[in-house]
Amino acid sequence: MPQVDTAAAPTAQRRLSTLDRLLPVWIGLAMIGGLALGRSVPALAGVLGRMEVGGISVPIGLGLLVMMYPVLAKVRYDRIGAVTGDKRLLVSSLLLNWVVGPALMFVLAWVFLPDLPEYRTGLILVGLARCIAMVVIWNDLACGDREAAAVLVAINSLFQVVAFSLLGWFYLTVLPGWLGLDLQGLDVSVGQIALNVVVFLGVPLAAGFTSRWIGERTKGRGWYEASFLPRISPWALYGLLFTIALLFALQGDAVTHHPLDVVRIALPLLVYFAAMWSVGLALGRSLGLGYARSTTLAFTAAGNNFELAIAVAIGTFGAGSGQALAGVVGPLIEVPVLVGLVYVSLYGARRWFSAGAPTARAAREEIRA
Known part of the structure; x- marks a missing residue:
């Protein structure tokens, strides 16, 4: 029997805001609105394209920072030591993210797109870019372990700086050559990857840690978690949309x-996305990690850093390339699928995990906690 993770259990019943109750609707409207805006204002892409610093879109970067800061401000950093001591969680996450994930995407890309090398290469790039941004949102909505998510995201970020180029060379050049398949080379700047990691993770992580450190020392943890966090929490979803x-x-x-x-x-x-999430959740349950950490393992395995995949595809193959289009389709599919898996995770908790796991309604009401 898996261990019960009571950390995910809600401490109080709260009324869900309209934003929380209708999250899938808002995300769908944001996607439709974005598509409509891009079609009705053709010059918008050019304007946004000129608003870049170091290859990073400033508006998108600001949206990601706003999205990630509230979640990372919620992390209790004094508990991170307990997370790093869980070897089962760390080893499982590294295995899923850097062995299983890229290999699975390589196989799927060749099975589904054997005649479309540009799209195939774009998909492989998506599989290599492990998630360092939106996964914290999905994990938080599903009431996963925030501290565990922060640690795993940080580890993925470090691995990504070193591993992305090496794995890209292996899966696009070496392995296809061994198998007698078409070759698609990749020239990726390690500096560009490092810059993405610093911007999309380092800045909000530093801001979140500083907020908690100052808030707890000036007014106490009670005030910080009961007054400050509820005020900034909605901005995570605003930034996401x-x-x-x-x-x-x-x-x-x-x-x-x-x-x-x-x-x-x-x-x-x-x-x-479905396979990686399912394998992560099942593996966590089989290891006795409990609901919260099994959920974190599942979402960190399923999520991908589409910002990096798109940036690499555009920088290497061009904005109008098939590789870039494949990268853009990534979030088109990932966002609604992982939102759906948030609800599957919550509603499946009562069946897969012990009574200590949150019920669907109670867990969702803790989102604002």
């Missing part, structure tokens, strides 16, 4: 002009 709208505004023309291609790219992505 803003980022989604901008991404789809930028690529609305490509998505709407190639609907059949989008469907072909979407199929292996659907299989990938």
Whole structure:
């Protein structure tokens, strides 16, 4: 019997805000609104494209920072030591993210897109870019372990700086050569990867840690968690919706002009996200990690850093390339699928885990805690 993780259990019943209750609706509207905006204002993509610093879109970067800060401000950093001591969680996460995930995406890309090398390469890039941003949102909505998510995201970030280029060379050049398949080379700057990691993780992580450190020492943990956090929590979802709208505004023309291609790219992505999440949750349960950490393991395994995948695809192959389009389809599929898996996780907790795991309604009401 798996150990019960009571840390995820709610401490109080709270009324869900309209934003929380209708989250899938808002995300869908953000996607549709972004696509419509991109189609109705063709010059928007050019304007946003000029608003870059070091290859990073400033508006998208700001949206990601706003999205990640509240979640990382919730982390109790004094508990991180207990997370790093859980070797089962750390080893499982590294195995899923850096062995199983890239290998599975490579297989799916070749099975579903054997005749479309550009899209195939784009999918492989998505599989190599492990999630360092939105996973904290999905994990928090599903009432996963915030401290564990912070640690795993940090570890993935460090591995990503070193491993992305090496794995890209292996899966796009070495392995296809061994198997007698078409070769697709990749020239990726380690500096660009490091910059993405610093911006999308380092800045909000530092801000979140500083907020808690100052808040607890000036007014105490009670005030910080009962007064400060509820005020900033909604901004995580505002940032998420803003980022989604901008991404789809930028690529609305490509998505709407190639609907059949989008469907072909979407199929292996659907299989990938569902398979990685399921394997992560099942592995966590089999190891006795409890609901919260099993959920964290599942979402950190399933999520991907589409910002990095898109940036690499555009920088290497061009903004109008099939590789870039495949990267853009990534969040088009990932966002609704992982939102759906948030609800599957919550509603499945009563069946898969012990009574200490949160019920669907009670867990969702803790989102604002």
